[in-house]
Amino acid sequence: MSPIIYHDISSLREALQPYRGQQNDKQGRQQRIALVPTMGNLHDGHLELVKIAKQHADVVVVSIFVNPTQFGVGEDFDSYPRTLDADVAKLATVDADYVFAPSIDAMYPVLPPPTAVLSGAIANQLCGQSRPGHFDGVGIVVAKLFNIVQPDVAVFGQKDYQQLAIIKQLVRDLSYPINIIGAPIVRADDGLALSSRNQYLSANERQVAPVLHQALQELAQSLKSTALSQQAFDKLLVDTRTRISDAGFVIDYLEIKTDELGSIMSDSTTFNIENKNIVILVAAWLGRARLLDNQLVVVN
Ligand code: PAF
Numbered sequence: 001m002s003p004i005i006y007h008d009i010s011s012l013r014e015a016l017q018p019y020r021g022q023q024n025d026k027q028g029r030q031q032r033i034a035l036v037p038t039m040g041n042l043h044d045g046h047l048e049l050v051k052i053a054k055q056h057a058d059v060v061v062v063s064i065f066v067n068p069t070q071f072g073v074g075e076d077f078d079s080y081p082r083t084l085d086a087d088v089a090k091l092a093t094v095d096a097d098y099v100f101a102p103s104i105d106a107m108y109p110v111l112p113p114p115t116a117v118l119s120g121a122i123a124n125q126l127c128g129q130s131r132p133g134h135f136d137g138v139g140i141v142v143a144k145l146f147n148i149v150q151p152d153v154a155v156f157g158q159k160d161y162q163q164l165a166i167i168k169q170l171v172r173d174l175s176y177p178i179n180i181i182g183a184p185i186v187r188a189d190d191g192l193a194l195s196s197r198n199q200y201l202s203a204n205e206r207q208v209a210p211v212l213h214q215a216l217q218e219l220a221q222s223l224k225s226t227a228l229s230q231q232a233f234d235k236l237l238v239d240t241r242t243r244i245s246d247a248g249f250v251i252d253y254l255e256i257k258t259d260e261l262g263s264i265m266s267d268s269t270t271f272n273i274e275n276k277n278i279v280i281l282v283a284a285w286l287g288r289a290r291l292l293d294n295q296l297v298v299v300n
Contacts, residue, residue: 032057035151040064041081045186045194070137200289211247216295252283
């Protein structure tokens with residue numbers, strides 16, 4: 001069945017009211033509401049988030065909102081694909097219950113909003129360095145969506161690894177009673193992580209794009225299998241950067257962090273990944289598309 005679409009906050013709240021505090025007939029527990037926040041232009045990765053949400057809740061709300069506050073000057077806010085009808089048709093195939101597609105005015109009575117949701121050090125690295133203010137915009141829109149929908153569960157993709165970490169921090173620091181679920185990256189058959197921005201790739205660039213995932217996988221393998229000196233570690237990073245650049249990417253960053261996005265250096269000079277779960281994170285431009293990917297490495 002096609003999901004019901006709401007464009008304003010009060011109608012959505014009214015529609016969700018009956019679910020709050022209601023017993024689920026089958027199991028006799030409280031009904032649960034899940035939120036899947038998106039900017040639309042949905043692909044199979046988004047549909048996977050909805051499927052996961054359905055496993056954790058009785059009713060699933062998908063928000064579709066191209067959020068102006070998370071785009072910087074000169075970024076693709078104006079050209080970001082807006083495909084509401086096609087999105088709703090796709091959401092019908094996975095039985096999403098409600099779509100919340102507000103206008104900018106409904107979300108931001110005053111733009112830019114004078115109220116800020118800042119995320120501190122975790123947001124000032126990686127994507128936050130090349131997109132200053134981006135995570136402030138994500139923080140405020142996600143906080144607003146949480147307040148509007150008041151979900152029990154919210155599902156975000158692990159492809160945006162830093163975003164997911166920031167949202168978990170937001171939930172902890174603002175005491176939202178929301179279970180945040182990180183959904184595994186969904187990839188095309190050739191390994192490219194699915195993303196709405198993949199459509200900016202030309203046919204040739206699309207052929208090249210899987211190199212990013214391959215390079216991360218190989219680096220992960222080397223990090224896992226070798227007892228590395230600092231020198232060997234540095235060389236691995238240089239070689240991986242060269243491989244990605246030689247394929248035609250312009251690297252924004254390629255970094256290795258602990259899985260909580262801390263430093264992997266045990267002091268300022270020594271590399272030590274013993275007993276640490278680490279994550280390799282990359283952002284790189286291929287033509288007009290800025291692609292993100294990451295790879296977790298579990299070190300035993
Ligand atoms: O990941 C996204 O699509 C966006 O950053 C989000 C979480 C929907 C906030 O606008």
